[in-house]
Amino acid sequence: xxxxxxxxxxxxxxxxxxxxxxxxxxxxxxxxxxxxxxxxxxxxxxxxxxxxxxxxxxxxxxxxxxxxxxxxxxxxxxxxxxxxxxxxxxxxxxxxxxxxxxxxxxxxxxxxxxxxxxxxxxxxxxxxxxxxxxxxxxxxxxxxxxxxxxxxxxxxxxxxxxxxxxxxxxxxxxxxxxxxxxxxxxxxxxxxxxxxxxxxxxxxxxxxxxxxxxxxxxxxxxxxxxxxxxxxxxxxxxxxxxxxxxxxxxxxxxxxxxxxxxxxxxxxxxxxxxxxxxxxxx
Numbered sequence: 001x002x003x004x005x006x007x008x009x010x011x012x013x014x015x016x017x018x019x020x021x022x023x024x025x026x027x028x029x030x031x032x033x034x035x036x037x038x039x040x041x042x043x044x045x046x047x048x049x050x051x052x053x054x055x056x057x058x059x060x061x062x063x064x065x066x067x068x069x070x071x072x073x074x075x076x077x078x079x080x081x082x083x084x085x086x087x088x089x090x091x092x093x094x095x096x097x098x099x100x101x102x103x104x105x106x107x108x109x110x111x112x113x114x115x116x117x118x119x120x121x122x123x124x125x126x127x128x129x130x131x132x133x134x135x136x137x138x139x140x141x142x143x144x145x146x147x148x149x150x151x152x153x154x155x156x157x158x159x160x161x162x163x164x165x166x167x168x169x170x171x172x173x174x175x176x177x178x179x180x181x182x183x184x185x186x187x188x189x190x191x192x193x194x195x196x197x198x199x200x201x202x203x204x205x206x207x208x209x210x211x212x213x214x215x216x217x218x219x220x221x222x223x224x225x226x227x228x229x230x231x232x233x234x235x236x237x238x239x240x241x242x243x244x245x246x247x248x249x250x251x252x253x254x255x256x257x258x259x260x261x262x263x264x265x266x267x268x269x270x271x272x273x274x275x276x277x278x279x280x281x282x
Contacts, residue, residue, distance in 0.1 A: 016278055077125075
């Protein structure tokens with residue numbers, strides 16, 4: 001089992017601890033990572049949650065979190081959020097404590113057993129997609145004796161649901177692998193040609209098992225690659241180099257997509273990055 005990566009940060013108004021670990025290797029095709037977190041803030045703390053190429057399960061043992069804008073606006077505790085092409089602004093005051101499980105969209109389709117367009121761009125209560133298991137999971141994880149035990153419990157739960165699930169469609173898996181492997185730099189025409197299917201067929205499959213159209217997914221993956229480069233870069237990003245490496249036609253194309261997905265310019269986004277991978281301030 002891989003070692004956990006721990007990040008901590010303390011300020012006059014709060015403290016943040018995040019522990020990141022990979023799932024059991026047998027789950028790696030479907031489950032990207034586990035992230036345990038415990039945070040305190042004496043003042044309202046905002047994060048900008050930009051689109052990513054994953055489906056997130058949030059299992060909370062702490063206070064509710066508020067989403068301040070967009071289709072997911074409201075107060076949420078434990079929930080699933082699917083692929084989204086819009087950033088969300090979240091806020092909390094007090095105590096956040098729980099686990100975030102990152103799933104690939106085909107993996108999420110198998111684990112949840114629902115059409116992925118039903119969770120795309122939404123926050124759906126955990127019990128609404130996992131039933132009794134979703135209602136019991138926060139208490140079970142909170143009662144477990146430490147993070148290792150919690151991650152092991154998740155390994156068993158997810159392995160069981162994946163084993164019982166209907167297998168993902170081979171054409172969706174192939175298309176997803178091509179998109180993810182290229183960070184979105186594959187055209188829909190290339191995907192359809194590779195799979196020997198129509199664009200309409202591919203779009204229908206993606207709606208069911210991924211949640212958004214292939215072209216939108218490709219744009220999200222390109223954007224996610226750009227944000228990853230910003231996180232590991234220096235304080236003065238080479239914007240033209242980032243745009244070129246991520247497959248954008250030019251700087252204006254990069255800026256338009258960034259503003260559409262992040263809701264802010266690349267410069268503002270980079271300036272708002274929190275240290276140690278703790279997110280993006282709102």
